[in-house]
Amino acid sequence: MAVSHLLDEQEDDTPNGGYHMMVTIEDGSRPQTTPTGRPHPSPVTSSGDQVDDSKSTRLARGFSKALRKNQDYIRIPVSRSIDSLLPAEWWKTGIAFIWAAFNLVLTTVMITVVHERVPDKSISPPLPDKFFDYVPRFEWAFSVTEVNGMILVALWFIQWLFLKHRAIVGRRFFFLQGMLYLYRMVTMYITTLPVPSMHMHCAPKLYGDSQGKIKRVLQLVSGGGLSITGSHLMCGDFLYSGHTVMLTLTFLFIQEYSPRSLLWRCYHLICWFLSAMGVIFILIAHEHYSLDVVVAYFITSRLFYWYHTMANNRTLRGSTHNYLNRIWWNRVFNFLEKNVKTTVPCSFSWPLLPPSAVFKNPCKSYSIVQSAQD
Amino acid sequence: MSRACSEKDFVFHSSVCLCQTLHYISTSSRADMNKAASWSEEEVSLWLTDQGLQEYSEPLRNYDGPALLSLTTDDFKRPPLSKVTSDGGHLLLEKIETLKIEHHIDVHKNGHANGHMVLNHNGNAGSAGKTHQNGMVNGFHKELVQIHIPEPASPQFPPEWGKTAVAFVYALCCFVLTTVIISVVHERVPPKEASPPLPDKFFDFFDRVEWAFTICEINGMILMVLWIIQLSLLKHKSIVGRRFFFIVGTLYLYRCITMYITTLPVPGMHFKCSPKLYGDWESQMRRVMKLIAGGGLTITGSHNMCGDYLYSGHTVMLTLTYLFTKEYSPRRFWWYHWGCWALCAVGLFCILLAHDHYTIDVVVAYFITTRLFWWYHTMANQQVLKETSQTNFFTHVWWYRFFRYLENNVPAVVPRSYQKPFSWRLLHWSHVKYTRIDSD
Numbered sequence: 001m002a003v004s005h006l007l008d009e010q011e012d013d014t015p016n017g018g019y020h021m022m023v024t025i026e027d028g029s030r031p032q033t034t035p036t037g038r039p040h041p042s043p044v045t046s047s048g049d050q051v052d053d054s055k056s057t058r059l060a061r062g063f064s065k066a067l068r069k070n071q072d073y074i075r076i077p078v079s080r081s082i083d084s085l086l087p088a089e090w091w092k093t094g095i096a097f098i099w100a101a102f103n104l105v106l107t108t109v110m111i112t113v114v115h116e117r118v119p120d121k122s123i124s125p126p127l128p129d130k131f132f133d134y135v136p137r138f139e140w141a142f143s144v145t146e147v148n149g150m151i152l153v154a155l156w157f158i159q160w161l162f163l164k165h166r167a168i169v170g171r172r173f174f175f176l177q178g179m180l181y182l183y184r185m186v187t188m189y190i191t192t193l194p195v196p197s198m199h200m201h202c203a204p205k206l207y208g209d210s211q212g213k214i215k216r217v218l219q220l221v222s223g224g225g226l227s228i229t230g231s232h233l234m235c236g237d238f239l240y241s242g243h244t245v246m247l248t249l250t251f252l253f254i255q256e257y258s259p260r261s262l263l264w265r266c267y268h269l270i271c272w273f274l275s276a277m278g279v280i281f282i283l284i285a286h287e288h289y290s291l292d293v294v295v296a297y298f299i300t301s302r303l304f305y306w307y308h309t310m311a312n313n314r315t316l317r318g319s320t321h322n323y324l325n326r327i328w329w330n331r332v333f334n335f336l337e338k339n340v341k342t343t344v345p346c347s348f349s350w351p352l353l354p355p356s357a358v359f360k361n362p363c364k365s366y367s368i369v370q371s372a373q374d
Numbered sequence: 375m376s377r378a379c380s381e382k383d384f385v386f387h388s389s390v391c392l393c394q395t396l397h398y399i400s401t402s403s404r405a406d407m408n409k410a411a412s413w414s415e416e417e418v419s420l421w422l423t424d425q426g427l428q429e430y431s432e433p434l435r436n437y438d439g440p441a442l443l444s445l446t447t448d449d450f451k452r453p454p455l456s457k458v459t460s461d462g463g464h465l466l467l468e469k470i471e472t473l474k475i476e477h478h479i480d481v482h483k484n485g486h487a488n489g490h491m492v493l494n495h496n497g498n499a500g501s502a503g504k505t506h507q508n509g510m511v512n513g514f515h516k517e518l519v520q521i522h523i524p525e526p527a528s529p530q531f532p533p534e535w536g537k538t539a540v541a542f543v544y545a546l547c548c549f550v551l552t553t554v555i556i557s558v559v560h561e562r563v564p565p566k567e568a569s570p571p572l573p574d575k576f577f578d579f580f581d582r583v584e585w586a587f588t589i590c591e592i593n594g595m596i597l598m599v600l601w602i603i604q605l606s607l608l609k610h611k612s613i614v615g616r617r618f619f620f621i622v623g624t625l626y627l628y629r630c631i632t633m634y635i636t637t638l639p640v641p642g643m644h645f646k647c648s649p650k651l652y653g654d655w656e657s658q659m660r661r662v663m664k665l666i667a668g669g670g671l672t673i674t675g676s677h678n679m680c681g682d683y684l685y686s687g688h689t690v691m692l693t694l695t696y697l698f699t700k701e702y703s704p705r706r707f708w709w710y711h712w713g714c715w716a717l718c719a720v721g722l723f724c725i726l727l728a729h730d731h732y733t734i735d736v737v738v739a740y741f742i743t744t745r746l747f748w749w750y751h752t753m754a755n756q757q758v759l760k761e762t763s764q765t766n767f768f769t770h771v772w773w774y775r776f777f778r779y780l781e782n783n784v785p786a787v788v789p790r791s792y793q794k795p796f797s798w799r800l801l802h803w804s805h806v807k808y809t810r811i812d813s814d
Binding site: 323 | 562568572575637684733741748751752755764770
């Protein structure tokens with residue numbers, strides 16, 4: 001019976017909030033029948049009492065008569081919630097993570113290879129660099145850079161943990177990092193720059209000692225490539241600077257995936273400060289040429305902007321006038337971002353609770369809206 | 375007489391008939407009815423234009439109302455009417471018949487005119503007859519309401535040569551700056567003996583070939599000439615030229631920065647660098663002039679300063695001219711695209727073969743050129759990317775405002791249309807000649 005169907009359907013909201021009106025078209029020629037045995041929240045009771053039965057019959061009849069006036073029910077689809085537009089797809093994040101890890105390992109192998117080819121300081125003195133002409137070297141500067149880098153990475157990690165769509169964002173971070181390290185491998189390998197400063201102590205060359213090389217690779221990976229951990233002994237990885245890449249990339253991600261309110265803007269400013277200081281201190285420590293830092297910043301920022309513009313504008317993806325499609329990693333991009341249908345909103349949630357108990361931290365504060373009748 | 379009826383106001387092209395119909399409705403008021411016989415030459419001309427028969431305006435310019443009504447088919451067999459008519463005057467004669475019938479109706483003021491209408495309007499659309507039945511009631515005055523339907527706007531591409539000039543000046547400044555920086559950097563290049571060439575993978579595999587750089591420069595010149603010819607043939611050359619100047623200028627500006635901050639040693643022992651001048655400004659200026667005059671090419675003998683290695687200007691020019699020629703030429707000229715691509719690729723390979731640049735110089739130059747070109751053109755082709763928004767990161771580049779200034783009035787993708795660079799009409803001085811158009 002149409003009536004009971006309608007009432008049943010309304011109780012039956014799906015948890016994600018999407019529901020639709022019922023579809024049946026009632027046939028007016030059918031004789032009225034009382035609703036039989038279906039529980040519904042109307043005042044009709046389900047007792048079999050004669051008096052009550054007639055009362056329920058009358059009510060139901062009235063109800064069905066009223067409904068029969070509007071016999072056609074039109075389906076109005078209510079838009080799906082945002083969750084279906086941003087599926088998690090952790091397996092894609094896994095693939096991106098493997099890609100990043102693979103590139104990191106390959107980079108360390110490449111550093112080991114290039115190290116053998118770095119010309120000796122006596123044969124090839126440090127190249128003239130404008131920054132080094134003006135600013136003398138400070139020894140402690142590189143530690144500051146690395147501390148800044150570690151702070152930024154930690155901050156980004158905490159922020160990432162609390163993001164609601166951490167699968168998607170994580171995927172993007174790993175992909176970009178892997179790509180940047182891939183480019184870095186290419187630039188390191190094809191031309192080898194000499195050491196930027198006479199203070200640098202490069203580990204002795206191994207000349208074909210494979211075991212020793214593998215040990216060095218492991219040491220570098222475990223130390224994260226930082227001098228503080230004592231793993232950064234090898235030379236030759238100058239163009240372009242991996243430290244700049246990490247500093248810039250973490251800052252860009254922190255800024256992008258956090259709210260825009262005033263308090264958060266102060267936080268962005270602090271992170272920007274950390275990042276900028278880190279980059280400048282690399283140069284003050286004479287650990288990289290200025291060129292390394294500039295090229296690293298350029299490539300990182302352009303890649304970040306490119307990727308995110310492509311990801312956020314769906315219209316660009318199929319367009320023939322979109323030159324972004326000519327980039328060589330376009331297919332991988334489509335694979336990763338195919339089901340992400342909208343801009344990732346900045347919403348946070350506790351990392352360990354199930355998705356249904358979401359703690360919504362509004363990114364923009366709501367204010368009371370004055371309605372026109374007041 | 376109604377002037378409200380023009381083809382613009384209606385969507386259908388068969389509006390001539392509809393137009394005609396409403397024209398008749400409007401002229402159905404008695405005041406207009408008998409005017410056909412009393413039209414002046416000007417009114418005849420206006421009527422002809424209204425009917426879409428403006429080709430007759432010129433030969434019939436001396437015809438007033440009665441003369442118009444007295445035209446016969448024989449008139450259309452003699453010049454000047456025979457020259458302009460496409461159907462022997464058939465259409466015009468029919469319309470004149472209609473005019474006569476109106477005149478006739480006015481005289482007779484009877485319902486039997488409808489019969490005339492139907493018979494005489496066989497050639498026209500049937501709707502004409504129907505509407506006449508409706509509209510030709512005696513004394514029924516109908517107002518004509520003009521419904522303005524806007525024409526579908528075709529995108530306009532204003533040339534704005536001023537902006538192209540600004541972009542040209544910008545490119546010129548960047549070129550001059552680059553040459554100045556080259557001569558400054560030249561002073562700082564460490565001598566070959568002190569700083570030997572850096573280890574380079576390509577140089578390990580391929581030995582130096584002397585004549586290779588000449589090939590690269592010849593390729594570059596060919597591509598440049600092809601691009602200039604293509605640019606002069608483009609219809610929207612001001613817009614495309616503006617883009618080219620801006621991108622070239624920006625690439626050379628970036629090159630200034632990278633050359634200046636770190637100086638790479640010479641890539642090969644074969645290099646003969648000019649002696650250093652140590653502060654002799656006049657000679658440095660003269661060197662700058664010589665470099666500009668020679669276009670920075672070794673063939674012209676102007677390229678004997680060292681230090682401008684990262685990144686390679688030759689790569690920039692080869693890649694950029696290839697990208698532009700491919701972008702602004704028809705899609706079906708695949709052989710032309712492949713030819714340019716071959717020129718560009720061979721040129722790049724020859725730069726390295728000649729050991730004139732490190733591999734890193736060429737790779738970085740290629741990367742920056744292609745990314746900048748694609749970035750600029752994606753922004754220029756999508757209106758949505760030209761505006762700042764939360765999701766649009768393209769506007770975060772430093773040259774965004776300059777870009778907005780240049781591309782503000784370009785509403786859509788620039789179509790690839792071509793035209794002769796200068797008008798042949800300057801050579802013609804006679805009047806325009808009509809030719810007879812055969813229509814079936």
